[in-house]
Amino acid sequence: MSAESSTSSRAVCTLCDAHCGLRVKVQGGRVTEVRGDQDDPFTRGHICPKAAALGDLMDDPDRVRTPLKRVAGGFVPVSWEEALADIGSRLAEIRGRAGVDAVATYLGNPTAHDYGAAIASTVLRGTFGGRNHFSAASLDNLPRLVASATLYGAAAAVPVPDLDHTQHLLIIGANPMVSNGSGMVSPDIGRRLRAIQERGGRIVVVDPRRTETAALADAHHFVRPGTDALLLLAMIDRLFANGTAARSPFCRDTGFEALGQAASAFSAERVCGHVGLAAETIRALADELGAAHRGICYGRMGTCVQEHGTTTTLLVDLVNALTGNLDREGGVRFATPAVDMVRLSALSGAALQPGRSRVAGRPSFLGELPVAALLEELETPGVGQIEAVIVNAGNPVLSNPDGTRLGAALAGLPLLVCVDLFVNETSSLAHYILPTPVALERPHYPFLFAAQGVRNFASFDDAVISPPPGTREGWDVLLQIAYETLRREGLGQRVAALGVAAIRRLRPERILEALLRVGPQRHLGLSLASLRSAGTTVDLGPLEARLGDVLRFTKHELNLFPGILAEQLEGLARQLGEAPPGLTLISRRTLRSNNSWMHNAPRLMRGASRCTLEMHPEDAERCGVSEGALATLSSAVGRIDVPVHVTPDIMPGVVCLPHGFGHGRAGTQLRVAASSPGASVNDVIDATRVDRVSGTSALSGQPVTVTKARPAASAAE
Numbered sequence: 001m002s003a004e005s006s007t008s009s010r011a012v013c014t015l016c017d018a019h020c021g022l023r024v025k026v027q028g029g030r031v032t033e034v035r036g037d038q039d040d041p042f043t044r045g046h047i048c049p050k051a052a053a054l055g056d057l058m059d060d061p062d063r064v065r066t067p068l069k070r071v072a073g074g075f076v077p078v079s080w081e082e083a084l085a086d087i088g089s090r091l092a093e094i095r096g097r098a099g100v101d102a103v104a105t106y107l108g109n110p111t112a113h114d115y116g117a118a119i120a121s122t123v124l125r126g127t128f129g130g131r132n133h134f135s136a137a138s139l140d141n142l143p144r145l146v147a148s149a150t151l152y153g154a155a156a157a158v159p160v161p162d163l164d165h166t167q168h169l170l171i172i173g174a175n176p177m178v179s180n181g182s183g184m185v186s187p188d189i190g191r192r193l194r195a196i197q198e199r200g201g202r203i204v205v206v207d208p209r210r211t212e213t214a215a216l217a218d219a220h221h222f223v224r225p226g227t228d229a230l231l232l233l234a235m236i237d238r239l240f241a242n243g244t245a246a247r248s249p250f251c252r253d254t255g256f257e258a259l260g261q262a263a264s265a266f267s268a269e270r271v272c273g274h275v276g277l278a279a280e281t282i283r284a285l286a287d288e289l290g291a292a293h294r295g296i297c298y299g300r301m302g303t304c305v306q307e308h309g310t311t312t313t314l315l316v317d318l319v320n321a322l323t324g325n326l327d328r329e330g331g332v333r334f335a336t337p338a339v340d341m342v343r344l345s346a347l348s349g350a351a352l353q354p355g356r357s358r359v360a361g362r363p364s365f366l367g368e369l370p371v372a373a374l375l376e377e378l379e380t381p382g383v384g385q386i387e388a389v390i391v392n393a394g395n396p397v398l399s400n401p402d403g404t405r406l407g408a409a410l411a412g413l414p415l416l417v418c419v420d421l422f423v424n425e426t427s428s429l430a431h432y433i434l435p436t437p438v439a440l441e442r443p444h445y446p447f448l449f450a451a452q453g454v455r456n457f458a459s460f461d462d463a464v465i466s467p468p469p470g471t472r473e474g475w476d477v478l479l480q481i482a483y484e485t486l487r488r489e490g491l492g493q494r495v496a497a498l499g500v501a502a503i504r505r506l507r508p509e510r511i512l513e514a515l516l517r518v519g520p521q522r523h524l525g526l527s528l529a530s531l532r533s534a535g536t537t538v539d540l541g542p543l544e545a546r547l548g549d550v551l552r553f554t555k556h557e558l559n560l561f562p563g564i565l566a567e568q569l570e571g572l573a574r575q576l577g578e579a580p581p582g583l584t585l586i587s588r589r590t591l592r593s594n595n596s597w598m599h600n601a602p603r604l605m606r607g608a609s610r611c612t613l614e615m616h617p618e619d620a621e622r623c624g625v626s627e628g629a630l631a632t633l634s635s636a637v638g639r640i641d642v643p644v645h646v647t648p649d650i651m652p653g654v655v656c657l658p659h660g661f662g663h664g665r666a667g668t669q670l671r672v673a674a675s676s677p678g679a680s681v682n683d684v685i686d687a688t689r690v691d692r693v694s695g696t697s698a699l700s701g702q703p704v705t706v707t708k709a710r711p712a713a714s715a716a717e
């Protein structure tokens, strides 16, 4: 074959939850074209603009292609052997001297899309022990996981909207037309949403921003950030009052009466002034959902990353139960994936003892502490203070609240190791950057996400292009860090090191193969070989009734008024009496961004800066700022300057900035991103604002002020 001959291979886009099937053309060792896989029965050829930029990652001149070590004045390339031996001996020294809690891990979002790294990180954490393990889940869906563990006995028992069969979709705090669907693998979500309307169904959006999804919906209502729990309680009150709840299949379940009783203190009249929806609108939301033959109440980031994240998520599920839509066709259902995440999460839930963080006593869940504890655990001296952090596929300096301060704490550590492709805002502070293959350069199985398909599906795809020779797969790097550390420690750890070496020899494929063979779709004889030879996604059919199976396995009884909900009601009632804050801040996603990265792909960065502060005309006028003007956005923890975009599409009293920008920092090597740096919204978000139940960061609802920015010359005085 000549170097110029081209091949077209099947792959999956791993950037977001949608898992679009791809056809990738490779010519002369380079990705020359990325198209949708028309033969994929699940994704049907759909892709978004980000898929085309996957090839840019392979060619990016800024990409790290060999391990880098920090020296005075910058980074120098080193061999893998030198890097791993030094990291292992420094970690062993810290653990021996300061204890296992002194070494922390942080798993960023792409870890969830890399099944090998997901498995290996569990091995690393399990063999290292200690409590200081963090991930982006506590900036994301942790309330969802806690609510599922509470109601169904397993964190991974996530009710998935049965979009393709529903007649009514109430979307609270999600923007699937931009995010492409989250907490549900729903490729080509636009087509799926329009199909609801084409078959006579309705889509209603409740969001403080008139989003791209609201533009497609039949109705949109502004809601004041952080008040969704009150709205949902009022809807529940109405469902009891209008007789819907009494007709639900769950009306004899534990907690039914108590839930109705509790909700009666939150009538639509009582909460309407606070949530910003008229009482009759709130009642209509409940009536419509109750009357729909098949309906869905669906919440995502907006219902999770706020001060009542877990309560709100529980209430979303309870609305589905009371309207008869839990476990019903066209309602919400549990997927039947080939690898049983429900069982794995229930088993690990039972194996891992809940604990608390050292400084603020924040709760751990499934062996992880919320990131809200990270900054205080880094900064507060004493036994158990974090001295080393291993980051896999994360950028906490931009993605975590109070990011600049977090960056300063990370920069002061004796050891920071980042497994990443770029010298980004976090890895630029590291002592070592260990580079890995990305997306198309490694095999892919939708390990965590197949449990959230709007249809059941499975796929296994090999790498379509060789990774840069100086990189090593994420799973391998994490296992080697564990091995090189443990083999330098006491007898028990040295035995554990042998176990790690054995898992490394086994490779993740074999673990996956074993899990497939015992999974809920085992009767189909699925194996890596059969999935590979299918050559595209295997459609395993529509969602089916599974609640009974889940509850039987977890030995859990459904309780519609669980203790953690009851405990929160007093606080919610108090909230009704409080005057709402002046301006509050929310964030947004944009189609051509992926959290804090993909900003170095030129084709995604064309056009005007997207990092603008959306403000309602009334607020802009009151704050003395106008379209395009630079404003100072301040909170109790920080201030940033950002250009204003005045728009009626944001609720009065709310301002909105995208997250993931702020690329102008010294030391980073992201030339395209730095050319349109923007500011980081997380520099004004207080790390101590949390959902009290789960510890999840309350990224939404931060009180802020906006003023006209002072001209640069006078600001410097």
Ligand SMILES: Nc1nc2c(c(=O)[nH]1)N[C@H]1C(S)=C(S)[C@@H](COP(=O)(O)OP(=O)(O)OC[C@H]3O[C@@H](n4cnc5c(=O)[nH]c(N)nc54)[C@H](O)[C@@H]3O)O[C@H]1N2
Binding pocket: 107, 108, 109, 110, 111, 114, 136, 139, 140, 301, 392, 393, 394, 395, 396, 398, 399, 400, 419, 420, 421, 422, 424, 436, 437, 438, 439, 474, 587, 588, 594, 595, 596, 597, 659, 660, 681, 682, 685, 699
């Ligand atoms: N204010 C505000 N903050 C937010 C959010 C918000 O809505 N508002 N959203 C939150 C959410 S939902 C999330 S998930 C987090 C995300 O936050 P994080 O998970 O902390 O970070 P990402 O921005 O996803 O950055 C991922 C990093 O992984 C690298 N990477 C990409 N692929 C791979 C790979 O295969 N292997 C390795 N080793 N590295 C890779 C990229 O170069 C990048 O540096 O942000 C959260 N922060």
Ligand SMILES: Nc1nc2c(c(=O)[nH]1)N[C@H]1C(S)=C(S)[C@@H](COP(=O)(O)OP(=O)(O)OC[C@H]3O[C@@H](n4cnc5c(=O)[nH]c(N)nc54)[C@H](O)[C@@H]3O)O[C@H]1N2
Binding pocket: 016, 017, 109, 140, 172, 173, 174, 175, 176, 178, 179, 180, 181, 182, 206, 207, 208, 209, 211, 223, 224, 225, 226, 227, 228, 300, 301, 302, 303, 306, 586, 587, 588, 589, 590, 591, 592, 593, 594, 595, 700, 701
């Ligand atoms: N293009 C693109 N796609 C992505 C990502 C990306 O960065 N870019 N990130 C991926 C990741 S990691 C995730 S987790 C998913 C997230 O997927 P989604 O949750 O669908 O995405 P968001 O845009 O964060 O939507 C949250 C919505 O909640 C609203 N909101 C904020 N606060 C509140 C509130 O208090 N109440 C209510 N009711 N609404 C509120 C916001 O205005 C926003 O419209 O997207 C994924 N897909």
Ligand code: SF4
Binding pocket: 013, 014, 015, 016, 017, 018, 019, 020, 046, 047, 048, 049, 050, 051, 180
């Ligand atoms: S929607 Fe876009 S980013 Fe998400 S998987 Fe599909 S192509 Fe990739």
Ligand SMILES: [Mo]
Binding pocket: 109, 136, 140
């Ligand atoms: Mo996320």
